[in-house]
Every structure is written in structure tokens, then in C-alpha cells.
Amino acid sequence: MTYETIQLAIADGVATLTLNRPDKLNSFTVQMHADLADALKTIRRDETVRCLLLTGAGRGFCAGQDLSDRAVAPGDAVPDLGESLEARYNPLLRSLKALEMPVVCAVNGVAAGAGANIALACDIVLAARSASFIQAFCRIGLIPDSGGTWTLPRLIGPARASALMMLGDKVTAEQAEAWGMIWKCVDDEALAGEAQALAARLAAMPTRGLALIKRALAASSTNAFDAQLDLERDLQRLAGRTADYQEGVRAFMDKRQPVFQGR
Numbered sequence: 121m122t123y124e125t126i127q128l129a130i131a132d133g134v135a136t137l138t139l140n141r142p143d144k145l146n147s148f149t150v151q152m153h154a155d156l157a158d159a160l161k162t163i164r165r166d167e168t169v170r171c172l173l174l175t176g177a178g179r180g181f182c183a184g185q186d187l188s189d190r191a192v193a194p195g196d197a198v199p200d201l202g203e204s205l206e207a208r209y210n211p212l213l214r215s216l217k218a219l220e221m222p223v224v225c226a227v228n229g230v231a232a233g234a235g236a237n238i239a240l241a242c243d244i245v246l247a248a249r250s251a252s253f254i255q256a257f258c259r260i261g262l263i264p265d266s267g268g269t270w271t272l273p274r275l276i277g278p279a280r281a282s283a284l285m286m287l288g289d290k291v292t293a294e295q296a297e298a299w300g301m302i303w304k305c306v307d308d309e310a311l312a313g314e315a316q317a318l319a320a321r322l323a324a325m326p327t328r329g330l331a332l333i334k335r336a337l338a339a340s341s342t343n344a345f346d347a348q349l350d351l352e353r354d355l356q357r358l359a360g361r362t363a364d365y366q367e368g369v370r371a372f373m374d375k376r377q378p379v380f381q382g383r
């Protein structure tokens with residue numbers, strides 16, 4: 121399927137979704153949101169897809185919102201930015217979080233504003249050594265959105281998150297790895313290959329079980345310990361009923377590599 125602002129390729133269990141406005145550092149427009157929403161529907165409906173890889177074309181991952189898409193002439197009504205979040209950004213983040221498969225993000229350059237927070241909302245984040253993360257909202261009088269005020273303190277702690285959000289300082293990929301903001305920083309020329317290899321590895325795993333891991337992790341930040349134990353019990357019950365679990369046990373007993381189907 122052809123899109124105006126993104127590219128979608130599906131092969132060998134991996135859906136590769138590339139933000140494709142390189143001349144604008146892949147910044148978001150209304151059209152890009154519409155294209156992403158449609159692509160994510162396609163991914164959810166395709167039973168062959170077992171992992172999503174998200175990246176950006178050109179020299180940047182995503183510079184956040186394209187401010188020219190919101191430009192108003194003097195005297196015009198001020199745009200309702202809350203409506204923009206409710207109608208577009210929030211559904212996008214919810215869709216990514218709800219995907220019942222691993223979501224890998226390969227950050228190939230600057231990830232600023234909403235671009236940074238969308239990347240950090242993914243399950244596993246790789247970044248090129250030249251990449252950077254910037255909470256740019258404070259520079260134009262806004263607050264971090266796209267889940268940033270929820271995600272960032274949980275990744276790096278409230279002290280660092282507060283300073284980054286209030287100062288708008290750039291975080292290098294190496295610093296992001298050191299702080300636990302991302303999984304790994306890799307050399308620029310290795311990013312695409314390593315991200316594809318990671319996505320392929322995840323797609324070959326028991327992805328129904330990985331989806332249940334995502335559910336458990338999502339609940340852990342708000343559950344009490346006893347509630348989390350109960351959730352683990354319930355999700356383990358579901359995992360134990362999957363065909364992949366049966367295959368994993370048989371392969372272990374047969375001393376062979378398992379062949380998982382994501383079921």
C-alpha cells in the first residue's frame with residue numbers, strides 16, 4: 121500500500137514502518153497521523169506480522185510536530201492543541217502500546233518533542249551514535265505530550281526527567297543508553313542492520329507470550345505487589361494454553377530448536 125508520508129513494508133513476519141518526510145525531519149502533519157493510523161490497522165489485521173520496526177527516513181527520526189501545519193494568521197482563532205492530542209497523538213500512542221507484538225524503534229537521528237516520546241514508548245529502542253533526544257516543548261511554552269510525562273520519569277527517574285523537560289537539553293544516544301532511557305546505542309552504519317536483525321529475532325519468538333509480557337509490564341507501574349502476582353497468575357494461565365508453549369516444551373524435550381508460530 122502506498123502512503124504520502126510514510127512507507128510500510130511487510131516481510132518475514134516483520135512490518136517495517138518508516139516515517140517519510142525527510143526534508144522536514146519527518147515532523148508530524150495531519151496527513152502523517154492519518155497514514156500512520158491506516159498502516160497500524162493494516163498491521164493489526166495481518167496475521168503474518170509478529171513484530172513492528174519503526175524508524176525514520178533521511179537524517180532524522182522525527183522532529184515532533186510540524187509547526188507550519190498549525191500556522192495561523194494574525195486574528196485567526198488559536199488552535200486547540202488539546203484537541204490535536206485527543207484526535208491524533210493520543211490514539212497513535214494507544215495504538216502502539218496496544219499492539220500485541222514487540223515494537224522496536226530504530227532512532228536514526230534527532231528525536232525531538234513528540235518524536236522523542238513516541239520512540240520512548242516503543243518496547244525496545246536502538247539509536248545511532250549520532251542520534252539525540254530532546255524534550256523541546258519548553259522552548260515554545262508547551263508541556264511534553266505523547267506520554268512523555270508518564271514515560272520519561274519511569275525510565276530515568278523524576279530528577280533527570282524534570283530537568284530535561286524544563287531545560288530542553290539534548291541527550292546523546294550514548295547518554296540515553298547510560299541512563300537506561302534506551303536499550304542500546306550502536307554505530308550509525310550498523311543501526312539498520314542491527315534493528316532488522318533484532319526485529320527478525322523477535323518475530324521468530326513465541327510472540328503471543330511476548331504480548332503477554334507487555335501487558336504485565338504495563339500494569340506493573342500502578343499495581344500493588346499482590347495485584348501484580350494475581351495478574352502474573354492470570355497471564356501465565358493464558359500463556360500455558362498457547363501452541364507456542366507446547367512447541368517450546370516439546371522442542372526442549374527433543375533437544376531441538378523450537379519453531380514458534382505466534383499462536
